[in-house]
Amino acid sequence: MAAPNPAHRVPLPLWCVVCSLVLLAQVSMAWECIEEGIPPNVPIPIHNQTYPGARMCKDQTPDRNSCLPLLWSNPACQGGYYLSNSTGIPQAFPCPPGYYCPKNNICLVPCPLGAYCVRATRNVTVYPPKVNCEPNYKTQQTTNRTNIFALTCGGPAALDDTVICKKGYYCPNVSTQILCPKGSYCRAGRVTPQPCPLLSSCEPGTSAPLINGIGLIFDFFLIILVILFYLALKYKTELNKFLRKHILPRLSNSKTYVIYSDDEEKEEAAYTEMGILQKGPDTVPYGSTDGSRRMVHRKDFTLEVMFCDLSLTLKGSKKKVLNGATGQLRPKTLTAIMGGSGAGKTTLLNALSGKAYYGIVEGTVEINGQAADISRYRSVMGFVPQEDTMHRELTTREVLYYQGILRLSGFTTFDAINSRVDEVLELLGLSHIKDSQIGDEEKRGISGGQRKRVNIGMELVADPTLLFLDEPTSGLDSVSSMQVCEALKRVAEEGHLTVVAVLHQPRFEIFQMFHEVILLQPGGSIAFQGSTQQAQEYFGELGYPCRQNVNPSDHYLDVIDEHNKKAEQQGKKASSNSDSVDAADGQAPTCSLGELWSMRQASTDGGTTAGPVTSIQSSTSGQAFAPRMPTPFHIQLFFFLRRAMVLQVRQLGVLILDQLLVLISGAVLGALYNEILLRKLALLLCMTSMAVALTSMLAALRCFGSNKPVFWRESAAGVNRPAYFLAVNISQIPIILLTPLIFLSFFYTLVSPRAYFRDYYLAVLMLVWASHGLGYAISTIFNQRSSQMATVVLVLVSAMLSGAQPSLCKMNKLIIGPVLYSLSFARWFVEALFEKEANRYPGALVNEVATYSSYQGYTLDNFATCISVIFAFGIGARVIALLCLMFKLQHVVLLLLRLRCLVSFV
Numbered sequence: 068m069a070a071p072n073p074a075h076r077v078p079l080p081l082w083c084v085v086c087s088l089v090l091l092a093q094v095s096m097a098w099e100c101i102e103e104g105i106p107p108n109v110p111i112p113i114h115n116q117t118y119p120g121a122r123m124c125k126d127q128t129p130d131r132n133s134c135l136p137l138l139w140s141n142p143a144c145q146g147g148y149y150l151s152n153s154t155g156i157p158q159a160f161p162c163p164p165g166y167y168c169p170k171n172n173i174c175l176v177p178c179p180l181g182a183y184c185v186r187a188t189r190n191v192t193v194y195p196p197k198v199n200c201e202p203n204y205k206t207q208q209t210t211n212r213t214n215i216f217a218l219t220c221g222g223p224a225a226l227d228d229t230v231i232c233k234k235g236y237y238c239p240n241v242s243t244q245i246l247c248p249k250g251s252y253c254r255a256g257r258v259t260p261q262p263c264p265l266l267s268s269c270e271p272g273t274s275a276p277l278i279n280g281i282g283l284i285f286d287f288f289l290i291i292l293v294i295l296f297y298l299a300l301k302y303k304t305e306l307n308k309f310l311r312k313h314i315l316p317r318l319s320n321s322k323t324y325v326i327y328s329d330d331e332e333k334e335e336a337a338y339t340e341m342g343i344l345q346k347g348p349d350t351v352p353y354g355s356t357d358g359s360r361r362m363v364h365r366k367d368f369t370l371e372v373m374f375c376d377l378s379l380t381l382k383g384s385k386k387k388v389l390n391g392a393t394g395q396l397r398p399k400t401l402t403a404i405m406g407g408s409g410a411g412k413t414t415l416l417n418a419l420s421g422k423a424y425y426g427i428v429e430g431t432v433e434i435n436g437q438a439a440d441i442s443r444y445r446s447v448m449g450f451v452p453q454e455d456t457m458h459r460e461l462t463t464r465e466v467l468y469y470q471g472i473l474r475l476s477g478f479t480t481f482d483a484i485n486s487r488v489d490e491v492l493e494l495l496g497l498s499h500i501k502d503s504q505i506g507d508e509e510k511r512g513i514s515g516g517q518r519k520r521v522n523i524g525m526e527l528v529a530d531p532t533l534l535f536l537d538e539p540t541s542g543l544d545s546v547s548s549m550q551v552c553e554a555l556k557r558v559a560e561e562g563h564l565t566v567v568a569v570l571h572q573p574r575f576e577i578f579q580m581f582h583e584v585i586l587l588q589p590g591g592s593i594a595f596q597g598s599t600q601q602a603q604e605y606f607g608e609l610g611y612p613c614r615q616n617v618n619p620s621d622h623y624l625d626v627i628d629e630h631n632k633k634a635e636q637q638g639k640k641a642s643s644n645s646d647s648v649d650a651a652d653g654q655a656p657t658c659s660l661g662e663l664w665s666m667r668q669a670s671t672d673g674g675t676t677a678g679p680v681t682s683i684q685s686s687t688s689g690q691a692f693a694p695r696m697p698t699p700f701h702i703q704l705f706f707f708l709r710r711a712m713v714l715q716v717r718q719l720g721v722l723i724l725d726q727l728l729v730l731i732s733g734a735v736l737g738a739l740y741n742e743i744l745l746r747k748l749a750l751l752l753c754m755t756s757m758a759v760a761l762t763s764m765l766a767a768l769r770c771f772g773s774n775k776p777v778f779w780r781e782s783a784a785g786v787n788r789p790a791y792f793l794a795v796n797i798s799q800i801p802i803i804l805l806t807p808l809i810f811l812s813f814f815y816t817l818v819s820p821r822a823y824f825r826d827y828y829l830a831v832l833m834l835v836w837a838s839h840g841l842g843y844a845i846s847t848i849f850n851q852r853s854s855q856m857a858t859v860v861l862v863l864v865s866a867m868l869s870g871a872q873p874s875l876c877k878m879n880k881l882i883i884g885p886v887l888y889s890l891s892f893a894r895w896f897v898e899a900l901f902e903k904e905a906n907r908y909p910g911a912l913v914n915e916v917a918t919y920s921s922y923q924g925y926t927l928d929n930f931a932t933c934i935s936v937i938f939a940f941g942i943g944a945r946v947i948a949l950l951c952l953m954f955k956l957q958h959v960v961l962l963l964l965r966l967r968c969l970v971s972f973v
Contacts (some may be wrong), residue, residue, distance in 0.1 A: 076521060082409045084828050091200050098762060098911065103657075104836070106873050107771075107811070118149075118151065118153075118163055118175065119475055121149055121150075121151045121153075121174070121175050121897050122149075122150070122173070122174045122175070123174055123175055123176075123177075124169075124172065124174040124175065124176050130605035133475065136804065139288030142159035143159035143160075143168075143173040144171050144172065144173060145170065145221075145222045145725070145780070146168065146169065146170030146171075146221070146224030146225075147161065147162050147167075147204055147221025147222045147223065148160060148161055148162060148206070148221050148222075149163075149166075149175050149250055150166055150173035150174075151161055156167055157447045161186050161187075161206075161219065161220065161221045161222050162175070162184075162186065162206075162221055162222025162223060162224075163175070163186060163222065164184060164185045164186055164222075164241075164242040164244025165177065165178055165184055165240075165241045165242050165518070166178060166184060166222065167182075167184055167222060167223040167224060167225060167226065167230060168221070168222060168223070168224060169224060169225060170224050170225070177241075178223070178226070178248060178911070179226070179241070179257055179909070179910030179911050179913065180229065180238075180240075180241065180258050180548070180909055180910050180911065181231065181232055181238065181256035181257070181521070181732070181909025181910055181911030181912065182230045182232060182238070182241050182245045182256075182909075182910075182911035183230060183231070183232045183233070183236075183238050183241065183242070183243075184222065184223050184230050184242065185222070185242055186202055186220070186222045187200040187201060187202055187203070187206070187220035187221065188200070188201055188220060189218065189219075189220055189254075191779055198220075199478045200218075200220035202219075203227060204221060204222065204224060204229055204230075204733075205224075206220070206221030206222065206224050223303060224915070226914050227914075228801075230539070230911065231246055231255050231256050231911050231912060232253075232255060232256050232257060232258075232380060232909075232911065233255060233472075233539060234253060234254055234255040234274035234477045234742075234948055235247050235253055235258050235272040235273065235274045236253055236272070237257040237258060237259055238256075238257070238258060239258060241257065246271060247257055247260050247271060247272055247273060247274075248260060248271060249270060249271045250262065250263050250269055250817075251269055251273075252269045252273040252274055252275055252276055253273070253274060253853060254274055254275070254742075254819075254821070255274070255912075256908065256909035256911045256912050257909070258909065263276055264816070264914075265897060266283075266284060274742060275742050275819045276816070276819065280757055284807070285812045286730065286812055286813075289809070293719070293723060296579065296719075298851040312802060316418075325425060328429050332861075338766045339935045347523075354547060358687075359866075360412055365561065365562055365563055366398075366532055366562055366563040368447075368532065368692065369398035369399070369532065369563050369564075369565065370398065370434055370435060370444065370447070370532050370533045370565050371395070371396065371397055371398055371434070371436075371565065372395070372396040372419065372432065372434055372533070372565065373394075373395045373396075373432070373434075373436075374393065374394060374395075374419060374430060374431070374432045375389070375393045375429040375433075376391045376392075376393060376429070376431070377389060377392040377418055377419075377428070377429070377430035377431075377432070378390055378391055378392070378428070378430055379392070379411075379413070379414055379418050379423055379426040379427065379428050379429070379591070379716075380426055380427045380429070381425065381426045382425060382426055382427060385941060387590075387591070388411050388414050388426070388591050389411045389414045389415055389591035390591040390661075391430075391533060391592060391665075392411075392430075392587075392591065392592065392593050393413055393593065393616035393665075393668065394585055394593055395596070395598045396419070396533075396565050396567050397565065397582075397583070398563050398564070398565050399559060399560055399561075399563050399564070400559060400566070400582040400583055401555055401556045401559040401566045401567075401568070401580070401581050401582050401583075401959070402566065402567040402568070402581065402582065402583045402584070402585060403567075403568055403569075403570045403578070403581040403583070403584045403585065404416060404567060404568070404569045404570065404584075404585045404587065404860060405569075405570050405571075405573075405584060405585070405586055405587070405620060405623070405624065406586060406588065406589075406624070406627075407587075407588075407589060407624055407628055408730065409592075409790075410587040410588060410589050410590075410591065411536055411587055411591035412569045413453075413538075413569055414426075414591065415585075415591070416535055416537055416567070416569055417442065417585065419432065419535065419567070420441060420448065420450050420535045421440070421441040421445075422783070437690075442691075442723050443694070444533065444692070444898060445694075445783075445784065445785050445786055446594050446694045446695035446697070447530075447531055447532040447533065447694075447695055448531055448532070448533045448534075448535070449526030449529055449531035449533070449534045449535065449784075450526065450534075450535045450536075450537075450780075450783070450784075451522055451523050451525075451534070451535065451536040451537060451539055452528050452537055452780065453538045453541060454776070455515075455518045455519060455521070455522045455535040456776045456777055456780050457518075457521065457522065457525060457715060458505070458521070458710070458774070458777060459507040459775060460505070460713075460714050461501050461504065461505060461710070461713065461714070461717070461949075462501065462503060462504050462505070462506065462719035463492070463497055463500050463501050463502070463503060463513065463517075464488060464492065464501040464502065464520055465710075465713070466505065466521055466524075466525060467488045467491055467492065467521070467525065467709050468484070468485070468488050469706060469712070470525045470526075470528050470529055471484040471487055471488055471528045472698065472702070472703075472706045473527065473698055473703055473706060473707075473781065473786050474528075474529035474698075474781075474785070474786065475487070475528075475529060475530060475695075475698070476695045476696050476697075476698075476700055477696045477697060477698045477702075478696065486866050487528055487530065488528055491527050491528045492524070494524075494525065494527070494554050494557070494558070495520040495521075495524050495527075495550070495551070495554050496520065496550055496554075496936065497520055497521065497524065500517055501514050503679070504523065504709065504717070505518060506747045506825050513791055514613065515542055515543070515694075515909055516542075516547035516564055517537065517547075518544045519540075519542065519543055519547070519551070520547070520550070520551060522539075522549060522698065522742065523536065523539055523554070523555075523873070525742065527558065529784065531564065532564060532565065532901075533564070533565045534555075534564055534566045534567070535567055535568075536543050536555070536566070536567070537568075537569050537928055538568075538569050538570070538571050539551055539555070540570065540571070540573065540577070541571055545574055547847050548573070548574070548577055549574075549576060549577060549966055552573075552577050552580050552581075552970045553580070555568065556581075556582075559582070570620075572620070572621070573620055574618070575618050575619065575620075578599060578618070578619055579599055580621045581599060582598060582746075583596065583597060583598055583599075583672050584596070584597070584598070584599055584602055584620075586602070586623055586624075586627060588627045588631055588633065588659060588660055588661050589628075590661070592659070592661030592662075592664075592665075593661060593664060594627050594659075594660035594661050594663075595623070595664055596664075597680065598853060599619065602623060603619065604620070604628055605624075605811040609626075609630075609660075609663070609790070610632070611626040611839040618906075626660075627660055628891065630659070630660050631659050631660065634658060634659050634661075646912055650972065662843045668848055681771050689714060697785060697786075697787070698787075700787055700789075700790050703786060703787045703791075704787075704790040704794055705791060707790055707791050707793075707794030707795070708794040708797055708798055710794075711794050711795050711797075711798035712798050715798060715802075721769075722802070725762065725766045726805070726806065726809050728762050728763050729758075729759070729763075729806055729809050729810050730809050730810070730813060732758035732759075732762060732810070733758070733809070733810040733811065733812070733813045733814035733948075734813035734817070735815055736751065736754060736755060736818075737813050737814040737815075737816070737817025737818050738817055740818055741817055741818065741819070742818070742819055743818050743820065745904065745905065745908065745912075745915055745916065745919050746915075746919055748869065748900075748901055748904055748919075749869075749871040749872075749897055749919075749923050749951070750871045750872065750926075751818070752869075752896065752897040752900050753869045753871035753872075753893060753897055754866075755814070755831075755868050755896075756834060756865070756866060756892075756893035756896045756897060757863070757893070758810075759806075759810060759831060759835060759837045759838065760834060760837075760841075760862045760865070760892070760893070761858070761859070761862050762806075763806060763834075763838035763839055763842065764838045764839070764841055764842040764845070764858045764861075764862065765836045765842070765858060765937060766802075766839075766842070767799070767838065767840075767842025767843055767846070768840075768842050768845065768846045768854050768855065768858065769846075769849075769928070770795050770799065770839075770842070770843060770846065771795065771827065771843055771846040771847055771948065772846035772847075772851045772854055773851060774869075775846075775847075778952065781954075788952055789949065789953070790951050791952075792948070792949050792952055794943065796843075799839060803832070803835050803836055803839060805826050805830070806835045807827075807830075807831035807832045807835060809829070811827055811828060820904055821904055821907035822900065822904050822907050823903070823907065824904035826900070826903040826930075827900065827903075829934060830896055830899050830903075830933075830934065830937075833896070833934050833937040833938055833941070834892070834896050834937060835938040836938065837892050837937050837938070837940040837941040837944065838892075840939070840940065840941035840942070840943070840944030840945045841858075841861065841892075841944045842858065842949040843938070843944060843945060843948035844925060844945070844947045844951070845857050845861070845942040846948075847947075847948045847951035847952055848947075848951060852904060859885065862893075864891075865891040865892055865893040866891075866893045866896075868888040868890075868891035868893070868894055868922060869888070869891055869894045869896075869897045870888060870894050870897060870898065870923055870925065871897060871923075874893075874922055874923045874924050875888060875923060875924025875925070876921075876922065876923070876924040879924070892936075893938055894932040895936045895940075896933070896935050896937060897925075898925045898926070898929065898933050899929075899933035899934055899937075901920070901923065901925045902925065902926065902927050902928070902929060902930050902933075903930060905919075905920055905925075905927055906927055
């Protein structure tokens with residue numbers, strides 16, 4: 068099956084499963100935007116002291132209907148006073164310590180823990196004459212306006228900032244306020260001092276740690292570990308020698324270590340004599356039974372491909388780029404496909420290999436004399452693309468090794484795979500650079516010619532029977548091109564392979580090296596097929612002999628172009644005149660070379676100038692093709708995971724930069740919002756979701772986005788796609804677990820939130836999990852350039868719908884408002900941490916909590932649901948990414964539409 072085209076991908080619809088779960092949870096919630104009021108059942112401390120004749124407010128809430136329009140009740144209804152009849156006559160008294168007396172009420176309300184409720188005292192100054200009340204509850208009353216000394220000071224009238232235990236102090240009860248001691252810090256409303264974190268500085272009266280060293284120490288040790296890990300990778304050879312010389316001898320009392328080493332023979336012999344090294348058994352080279360190295364393994368089963376009237380029409384423009392091609396690809400033969408620009412060389416190669424997904428292929432293709440789909444032989448077929456598609460961070464040997472592990476038969480042993488890799492390295496002349504990284508435009512690696520040979524080796528190591536190559540010599544110098552073609556000719560002759568390659572301007576020696584050549588003319592018709600010697604004879608018969616000191620390949624292409632131009636001109640003249648053109652008069656015929664070759668084949672009864680087609684049934688008789696058994700899923704998963712981890716280690720600098728950006732974003736947000744207040748918490752959490760989601764998504768785009776060409780190549784060869792996807796996800800787990808710690812190392816210590824660290828870690832962890840999943844989905848849907856813009860837009864839209872501004876209550880006024888903000892992962896993140904912060908506020912701040920939670924529209928008992936929805940976002944995004952990797956776009960859309968109908972029906 069041909070690999071799906073990554074260029075034909077567009078955004079998918081919203082995820083039906085996640086939408087349904089979120090909307091179901093949303094319907095079950097009753098968002099109530101309360102303008103004002105105190106929630107019932109507020110925890111109130113026990114007050115031992117009683118006040119005879121005083122009345123407590125019912126349900127611990129103010130009763131605004133108690134104030135009657137009586138003269139004696141008016142002073143008690145001003146706020147800060149209560150009415151008592153302890154003397155037999157109702158009188159107004161200042162609110163006693165531990166209580167507050169609401170306005171328009173005559174009863175007492177106990178102050179909750181975290182409040183500091185005391186009766187205000189008068190502070191009198193003689194000159195200038197002045198009377199102040201401390202604390203100033205603004206509940207002063209006077210019986211004589213001309214005498215300022217007749218002023219009385221009342222108690223608190225409401226639970227506001229004037230009765231909250233001040234920051235820098237703690238209040239063990241509602242009538243006592245104590246300065247926060249050294250080594251502790253006290254936020255507003257604290258009942259007990261909070262111990263200062265380890266390695267932090269807290270002076271007396273501190274409301275937050277002045278210097279918090281936990282984050283610095285964590286980041287310092289993390290940097291040390293990264294440096295040590297980098298040095299161990301850079302000097303791994305020296306480290307190996309040190310361990311073997313100094314560590315292993317001390318540990319080798321009664322143990323024998325089996326080590327497969329590539330060190331010098333003298334060193335190994337010395338270790339063997341010491342008794343600490345026992346060299347592993349020698350392995351027999353691949354395809355050999357006597358220990359002698361055989362460079363090429365001879366095939367017992369060969370493939371002959373015959374194609375007749377093969378045509379290809381582009382799906383979009385309906386243009387025919389391949390027209391009636393008929394020919395044959397033989398075993399033990401190296402065949403070259405040549406032609407001018409636009410002649411259809413690569414199109415013919417793609418049509419034969421089953422990769423022409425961009426057009427409609429017509430005609431018949433027979434394999435070993437039977438009509439068959441080429442995809443059935445995918446396990447024994449190799450295709451070398453023109454681009455050097457491989458992981459540039461791996462070494463030459465690693466690239467070939469992983470291809471051998473993933474694509475050779477499941478019965479192949481690891482020793483045979485290693486031997487096969489060594490053979491291919493030696494065959495292509497790559498043994499001296501086997502431990503060198505491939506490299507790219509930014510990091511210097513092997514040369515372009517060597518990279519091209521590695522590209523070919525990726526298919527040779529898979530032991531193919533049928534091998535297609537798209538311009539394997541393009542971009543190479545003449546020496547490298549000669550080495551590549553020599554290797555291809557050798558594997559074709561000695562291994563009985565069917566090898567066909569598209570060539571572009573080969574030198575004379577390279578052209579002569581090919582057994583057969585297929586020449587295409589513009590329009591996609593075959594002008595000749597046969598050996599190079601037969602080509603010289605055929606064109607000589609047509610009156611186009613090859614001149615001396617002229618490259619035959621260039622000569623034939625010039626002849627095809629010149630002859631077809633003359634034929635086209637004569638055809639136009641013949642159509643304008645009634646007289647036909649006489650070839651005997653020395654004029655060029657009206658037939659093109661493609662038509663002449665077709666007539667030549669018809670005259671020889673379907674044969675070629677080489678004579679009748681030689682059947683290979685004798686060599687394959689009695690043998691039925693059996694597809695190669697693929698490598699088991701768990702083995703592919705293990706080696707995909709191993710390769711993914713190696714790639715991460717080789718990209719250590721990029722990973723460090725990603726985490727550095729996370730650290731900086733957390734430090735900046737923490738510094739800007741030190742000692743965050745509840746009224747600004749939603750905005751801070753919204754910005755936090757943007758910072759974490761952006762850094763995580765952009766980093767996740769590289770997991771599949773930059774590796775999609777390699778994935779399409781491997782998937783076309785038959786590797787297990789779910790194993791690849793699962794391995795990449797598993798390899799990212801350490802990063803997902805580490806990112807919240809790095810972000811919170813500065814953020815949590817600078818902001819000093821009230822919620823526990825574990826709550827923040829869990830919420831940020833789920834946010835990183837969902838962000839990585841969304842990054843995977845975006846990278847599989849969009850191309851690499853558009854995916855970054857799509858990521859930024861998605862994060863911004865999600866942040867705008869988080870409920871910070873505008874609030875959820877305002878968005879509820881829109882018809883689709885609840886649907887929109889329910890699909891925002893940032894909304895669930897903000898609500899989860901807002902709940903944990905609000906629930907940690909003391910009872911004295913219950914009015915503030917109720918006011919801002921009702922204004923934002925967040926509930927205070929929904930943490931588990933919020934975390935579950937964020938986790939579901941990550942699962943849903945990963946499912947979409949997997950579907951895009953496994954199926955073509957139209958199949959994914961059809962599957963989602965069917966799933967949507969099923970959900971709607973349920």
